[in-house]
Amino acid sequence: MEKHDWDNVFNFAKVLVLDAGDQIRLSFKQKLIIDFKENASDLVTNMDKQIEKFFIQKINEKYPSHHILGEEGYGEELTSLDGIVWIIDPIDGTMNFVHMQRHFAISVGIYHNGEGVIGFIYDVVADDLYYAVKGGGAFVNGEALPPLKSTEIGKAVIGINAAWGIENKRIDSSITSALIRDVRGTRSFGSATLEMAYIASGKIDGYLSMRLAPWDxxxxxxxxxxxxxxxxxxxGEPLQLLTKQTPVFAAKPGLHEYILENYFKK
Incomplete structure (x- = not known):
């Protein structure tokens, strides 16, 4: 696609994200229909479904040749990332949405032949819109975010999802115990998407989870x-965007390599 086409895709996606945020805020006064997927902590609501369907309808109308991968399954069953693919999480942090009406986000990543081009993360309640265009910088609410700088392990704050420490046996608990001991602090916000936005904006230094899907x-x-x-x-392997239940580690440069080398590759 030519540059001006990407500009149009960006502007179209931004309008959709903000419109979806308005729909979610309006739902706060309505009664939610709540269900669960694999277990009682894996919640889904009528709004998750409504917002994903909204994205799919609008994208199909505007760009019928684009592909869509969505958390709630209303998109396509993709076997490749050829062409332009929208990867959507209509509400990341559904439990927070249900219980607190806070700390959840809309996530939209647009990829071209497997390469990320445009990303939006919208913290709906805070009204903070994070976005990036490959080669064009990253922003929050129109203000440019500075390049990330390395942080010493002893000064680092890491986001860690505590639940998988009980549920998941993929990593020896002594490894994560050592990491937790050595960093300055750990946090859990209940939304992988927001925690990655917090890395981008310098609020935390890294994020670790054992089981994320591409839309996360x-x-x-x-x-x-x-x-x-x-x-x-x-x-340390590249992420496979069509694979679910992936262990993911994101961090500032330098810190990312240090933690992988000194904790997970021992």
């Missing part, structure tokens, strides 16, 4: 990499 990190990956940060599997 597709937009965050674009933001973090545009600012010089790193995101990979915990073994």
């Amino acid at each position: 990190y597709a937009a965050g990956k674009i933001l973090i990499e545009e600012l010089g940060g790193k995101i990979s599997s915990v073994s």
Whole structure:
């Protein structure tokens, strides 16, 4: 696609994201229909479904040749990332949405032949719109975010999802215990998408989770990499955007390599 076409895609996506945010805010006064997927903590609401359907309808009308991968399954079953692919999480942090009406976000990552081009993360309640265009910088509410700089392990604050520490046996608990001991602090916000936006904006220094799907990190990956940060599997391998239940580690440059080398590759 030519540059002016990407500009049009960016502007169109931005309008959709903000419109979806308006719909979600209006839903706060309505009664939610709440269900769960694999277990009682894996919630989905009528709004998750409504927002994903909204994106799909609008994208199909405007760009019928584009492909769509969405968390709630209303998009396509993709076997490749050929062409232009929108990777959408209509509400990342659904449990926060249900219980607190806070700390959740809309995530939209737009990829071209597997390469991230445009990423949006919208913190709906805070009205903070994070976005990046490959080669064009990353921003929050129109203000440019500075390139990420390395942080010493002892000064680092890392986002860690505590739930997988109980549920998941993919990593020896002594490894994560050592990491938790050595960093300045850990946090858990309940939204992988927001935690990646927080890395991009310097609020935290890294984020670790054992089981993310592509819609959890597709937009965050674009933001973090545009600012010089790193995101990979915990073994340092590139992320496979069509694979679910992926262990993901994102962090500032330098810190990312240090933690992988000194904790996960021992």
